[in-house]
Amino acid sequence: MLSIEVAKLKLENPLILASGVSDMTPALLRRAHDEGAGAVVTKSIGKEPRKGYENPTIVELPYGLINAMGLPNPGWEAFYDEFSKEKFDFPIIVSIFGRDEKEFAFLVEKLNEIADAFELNLSCPHAKGYGMEIGQNPEMVYKIVRAVKDATDKPIIAKLTPNIDDITKIGLAAEKADADAVSAINTLKAIAIDIYARKPILSNKVGGYSGQGVKPIALRAVYDLARVLDIDIIGVGGITTWQDAIEFLMAGAKALQIGTAVYLKGFNVFKEINGGIERFLIEEGFKSVKDIIGIALE
């Protein structure tokens, strides 16, 4: 009832652990799957090891989080060494980031045997020269997706930034370059100031806002993308309850990523949301989750 195919991957259910959320190690990825995730996305991997920004790297707000981790990652070589020894019985989507199409292509070549699919981080809002800074430019997005598609046969998912006037422009650029899917949205560029310290809290000053507060914006992005794209859409942004999940599916998302809600509810959130989706489908007389995808677009 919940199984779905998205970006050519077969998932037991439509929920995916979002990139950057407790996904640094094979043991944590297995736990996410054991606790109900249909697939997982790894932390974004780059060419060199990066320790990320100094703390504070996170601010807790009433309706979400602002983070500026700074893309901490072990670099592709150490990641390869650790992950190439492991076997997983669920899809592993490897998130990668680079400065240009050459770096992206380099990374997919090196990590090809580990990944069941790649997610291109074209959207991190707080790393100079990476992520959003290149992902706001449709030509750059086209160039990177094209280069990556030429370098691998594995499915390619372009993760899009909402920090742009019209997200469909970059979605269309990714589709034109033959991306297998897009995921939308990454975090919204944001800031928090401590009034007694009289300065921004994050060491990087600006970060990315995620969680319940961004859900309506993410949902609108998915809705807009679904009206213009033929490729698959993975919805991400503030999904916290099963009702949120149903909304995204109805807006046209074929699968959903969960991030901040793992902090709010623990890994158990996957089972909770899957259970809610299933109950809803039964109560409303649907046979499969596939039957509700995009029905709000009609």
Add this chain to the structure above:
Amino acid sequence: MKRVKIAETWEEAGNIKAFRFNETLNFIPGQFIMLWIPNVGEKPFSLADKDLILVKKVGPFTSKLFELGEGDYVWIRGPYGRGFTPKGKKIALIAGGIGIPPLYALVKHFGNDFEKITLIYGARSKEEFALLDIENYVDEIVFTTDDGSFGLKGFPTDVLRRRKGEFDYVYTCGPEIMMAKVLEIMNFKNVQVSAERYMKCGIGVCGSCALGKYLVCKDGPVFYGEELKETELGRFKRSPDGRIGML
């Protein structure tokens, strides 16, 4: 994030300072806070009491913190994580170095749950023991130093190995090699361990404090011995970038 005033500080041991805040926190012994000094950084500290932390000077952040005194402000968030659950009647606390704060909190706040409490505390030299007023909350203290210059010569784990029949439950915090030894001696049973890993967010998002399938910030920092069986505790830890490195 909340601004608190430092109510008092004192030197508790060589290179170890105590900081008392003018606000009390609702906490469970074993829990930690994140402490921010603007322009300097933010680090986790185990609570020794509802308003107290013990800090060892180890780097730039703690050096800066050492410069602060009564009336100065720091910013804190938390308490976070899973604390101790009192179990056992005749218990041993196995402490090493600066591992004392959560164990102090445990016996100060849960002391009535136990019949006999033995503290076995190891350090390099006499100057390094940070005791606060723990003698009021324990029945016996055994000191060990590496060179025998104070108390018994050797490590707290040597004492535990000899006397483990006297205890039905063990709580430990200190150097990881020591805690791994405690687990081995106890065969992973009837032990709670306060573990440590490099921590960024402190609230279960970033994953930097991974320990096996657990997050030290959220699933821990206190773990039951059995939970740590399948983890890398005592073998390796990850650097801030996530690479596997030496302890």
